[in-house]
Amino acid sequence: MHRPDRVSLREVAPRDGLQNEPPVPTADKVRLIDALARTGLARIETVSFVHPGAVPQMADADEVWRSVERHPGIHYSALAPNLKGVHRALEAGFNAVEVVVSASDTHNRANVGRSTDDSLTELRDIVQLAHEHLAGVEAIIATSFGCPFEGDVDPARVAGIVDRAAEAGADRVAFGDTTGMATPRRVTDLLDAVETDLPMLMHFHDTRGTALANLLTAMDRGVTEFDASVGGLGGCPFAPGATGNVATEAVVHMLHDMGVETGVDLEALLEVAGLAQDIMGRELESGLLRAGPRTRLTQRP
């Protein structure tokens, strides 16, 4: 047990969340990002530079990024599916880009139309370009805990991709539980297999209720960086049946009660979850938003 005193959360609702929701006006995206920036979150994934034909929800990425407040001390990042997207992100001024590669070949083809190997080959060029612009690159390994098409993914394959990403010069790696197939066992197996000096982040979905159990397991193995999405916004468009990034407020709520610091103001975050709900115009899948934190008491009968 190496349970840390503090973990770092990256908020992904503006990108990963909204990319998988009906389109939202640019002004609402900016409002959401700026509100998140005032909650104490250290990192925010803001937009992705993808082809607007493939992901119309992100067609206004440049405009969103031009319009948000830039809070010093907050690490803003953008996602890109390929070299062209990374180019756009760097031109827009990002100094942190994320590139997705799937551990499952079938999922990688469904996601970006080529093999995992081809994506990894391009990663070298992406890193070179980014580093020339003094930007860091995170390799996000999707379907790290299982693939909706192929089933179980061999942790050794994930470990091999980590090695390839490190060889390509990536600065960080992230493990995506793309369709909520992770369980504590899969987290343990992956961490047993992966050996790297790169900073590691884990991205869990609560599709099958295991997100916080997985996070706990990873934390007890020393992982200190996690993705989460306010209000539980988002899913995965190429993985049918997948619903639900773990809600940021649920993560913060559990960790704070355990004495694990996140730097996030839970009450402020819950207000942003309410804002996200207003923007989407429907009740979000956030138990904490419905029930309130455990400290919010009911009047005595």
Added chain:
Amino acid sequence: MHRPDRVSLREVAPRDGLQNEPPVPTADKVRLIDALARTGLARIETVSFVHPGAVPQMADADEVWRSVERHPGIHYSALAPNLKGVHRALEAGFNAVEVVVSASDTHNRANVGRSTDDSLTELRDIVQLAHEHLAGVEAIIATSFGCPFEGDVDPARVAGIVDRAAEAGADRVAFGDTTGMATPRRVTDLLDAVETDLPMLMHFHDTRGTALANLLTAMDRGVTEFDASVGGLGGCPFAPGATGNVATEAVVHMLHDMGVETGVDLEALLEVAGLAQDIMGRELESGLLRAGPRTRLTQRP
């Protein structure tokens, strides 16, 4: 770490679930219990003997119990709020009864109209009566991890109630996370405080997303008995805002993937969750019912 190879689940949907849902016809209750009995579950909480004015959903307890198949090897139990209810349960032929007492005085008063101390005093008479009928008694300690009215509950108080229950002759104790206020920290604190030779069971709600993280924490501390409710049926009528017993299928799904045996056939259980959904006539809050188990693959694109 003492992670067990096997845990025992008690299914509580027929009682705890349906008690907190709109009334359901007797025949549907019987159908649900009989279907659950064929999934491999070892224990089923079937009905409660409460005043029909207080809980009209359980007014047909006798008829339900007369009508269900009695599978040998399945441990059927009934809940009762007081001596009178226990009398009815024993007359109906139950050889296992559960009696609820709240760790929080305010919640106990809201639940059964008297102090925790008064409930504990009556427990002695209940145990004597039950034992005369060769029936076992489980003391369920509600609000063990927090009270919606009082807030945090001192684990030492819970430990004291366990001692009182043991002195009264109870055969088992259960800890109820009545409104989903448990976190891994609260589970650990409680297990640090309680010292008993009685078999212990834990009952978690997924109100704030922590149910499986709590279960994992308890399991790693040696707890091997848990409640769960198929389809996530039920909540707590006296604790506003509370939604969601942890779904039995979510527990079984995670444990089996971890190599922890439950004896339950997950596919059969998911069919019963579908039956529960049909009976209720609305979509239940079960991620696993929506997304299917992680082994159910999507056709390749």
